[in-house]
Amino acid sequence: MFIDYVEIYVKAGNGGRGAVSFRREKYIPKGGPDGGDGGKGGDVIIESNPNMSTLLDYRYKRKYIAQNGENGMGALKTGKSGDDIILQVPVGTVVKDKETGEVLFDFTQPNQKFIVARGGKGGRGNNHFKSPTNQAPRKAEPGQKGEERWIILELKLIADVGIVGFPNAGKSTLISVISAAKPKIADYPFTTLEPVLGLVQYKDFKSFVVADIPGIIEGASEGKGLGLKFLRHIERTKILLFLIEATSSDPFKDYKILINELGSYSTELLKKRHVVAISKMDLIPEELRKDIERKIKLKFNKPVKNINKSKGIFFISAVSHIGIESLLDKLAEMIDEAEQ
Ligand SMILES: Nc1nc2c(ncn2[C@@H]2O[C@H](COP(=O)(O)OP(=O)(O)OP(=O)(O)O)[C@@H](O)[C@H]2O)c(=O)[nH]1
Numbered sequence: 318m319f320i321d322y323v324e325i326y327v328k329a330g331n332g333g334r335g336a337v338s339f340r341r342e343k344y345i346p347k348g349g350p351d352g353g354d355g356g357k358g359g360d361v362i363i364e365s366n367p368n369m370s371t372l373l374d375y376r377y378k379r380k381y382i383a384q385n386g387e388n389g390m391g392a393l394k395t396g397k398s399g400d401d402i403i404l405q406v407p408v409g410t411v412v413k414d415k416e417t418g419e420v421l422f423d424f425t426q427p428n429q430k431f432i433v434a435r436g437g438k439g440g441r442g443n444n445h446f447k448s449p450t451n452q453a454p455r456k457a458e459p460g461q462k463g464e465e466r467w468i469i470l471e472l473k474l475i476a477d478v479g480i481v482g483f484p485n486a487g488k489s490t491l492i493s494v495i496s497a498a499k500p501k502i503a504d505y506p507f508t509t510l511e512p513v514l515g516l517v518q519y520k521d522f523k524s525f526v527v528a529d530i531p532g533i534i535e536g537a538s539e540g541k542g543l544g545l546k547f548l549r550h551i552e553r554t555k556i557l558l559f560l561i562e563a564t565s566s567d568p569f570k571d572y573k574i575l576i577n578e579l580g581s582y583s584t585e586l587l588k589k590r591h592v593v594a595i596s597k598m599d600l601i602p603e604e605l606r607k608d609i610e611r612k613i614k615l616k617f618n619k620p621v622k623n624i625n626k627s628k629g630i631f632f633i634s635a636v637s638h639i640g641i642e643s644l645l646d647k648l649a650e651m652i653d654e655a656e657q
């Protein structure tokens with residue numbers, strides 16, 4: 318199962334307390350203080366693991382408590398430090414403080430580490446409190462408390478291009494043709510229930526990552542269909558690809574509905590550059606294609622509220638491999654531009 322949002326509790330270990338102890342040696346009646354310090358509490362650390370792809374583990378176990386430091390001992394022995402806990406998460410995970418919503422860390426690379434709750438320091442033993450006036454201090458410190466907090470782990474996939482469209486528009490078919498990804502494809506809506514990433518190996522050994530997400534319908538922002546929560550996976554993409562069926566009765570209207578739904582999730586999404594691809598062109602009889610293309614182009618020339626003009630409109634068929642190359646050329650060019 319693909320899980321992209323969890324809330325968990327983390328608590329670092331407390332520091333051990335410092336010891337109150339006095340040296341005891343033969344023939345020395347009054348030994349000085351020799352109470353050792355308490356050990357440090359264990360940290361709770363989060364680490365990004367490139368082999369993980371979901372936050373599923375954290376659905377079942379919600380609380381992570383690191384070990385406390387041990388108390389200090391006589392003969393200046395420091396208590397043992399508590400063991401750290403390391404929580405592994407997929408690359409693309411954002412860590413937020415649950416109470417404030419503040420982003421604490423964003424794992425964009427593999428093997429990054431972040432201490433989300435710091436273990437408490439051990440308290441000092443009584444050997445630190447000796448002074449000219451007090452040769453036999455009975456004072457030692459308690460250990461500090463380990464930090465604790467509720468946090469949110471949210472996985473936002475990292476892709477270059479996000480494909481958005483109505484259910485059944487052919488999004489999964491397209492990603493299966495341009496990449497090695499093998500998502501489920503079927504002739505019914507909401508076939509795709511979780512996002513899929515595909516690596517497109519492009520000319521000149523370049524590559525880019527495309528994300529296929531579940532279909533969006535009118536009213537998705539009010540919870541219709543699968544809702545909009547998976548749009549978090551296209552928040553980080555550089556480019557959006559709107560995929561609209563050629564056989565639709567009004568492709569331009571579909572486009573406006575999609576824009577509207579995206580905008581109600583986040584206006585930031587609409588600031589991304591985008592292209593439009595009209596899919597399933599093989600279903601249009603060949604002799605009608607030119608005419609239909611011309612009409613659709615004309616319609617899409619009109620400006621749409623809240624979004625910049627698309628960087629191009631492509632007429633494609635994933636099944637018959639029509640127009641795929643020029644679409645990929647454009648996407649690669651736009652990614653290059655976005656990276657400069
Ligand atoms: N003729 C034709 N059919 C296509 C083409 N692309 C996709 N289809 C068909 O359209 C149907 C839906 O395709 P999917 O790729 O599953 O569509 P989707 O957009 O991923 O759908 P959801 O996951 O439900 O949102 C399937 O029956 C595909 O075989 C195409 O280029 N030409």
Ligand SMILES: [Mg+2]
Pocket residue numbers: 488489490500501502508509529530531
């Ligand atoms: Mg699909």
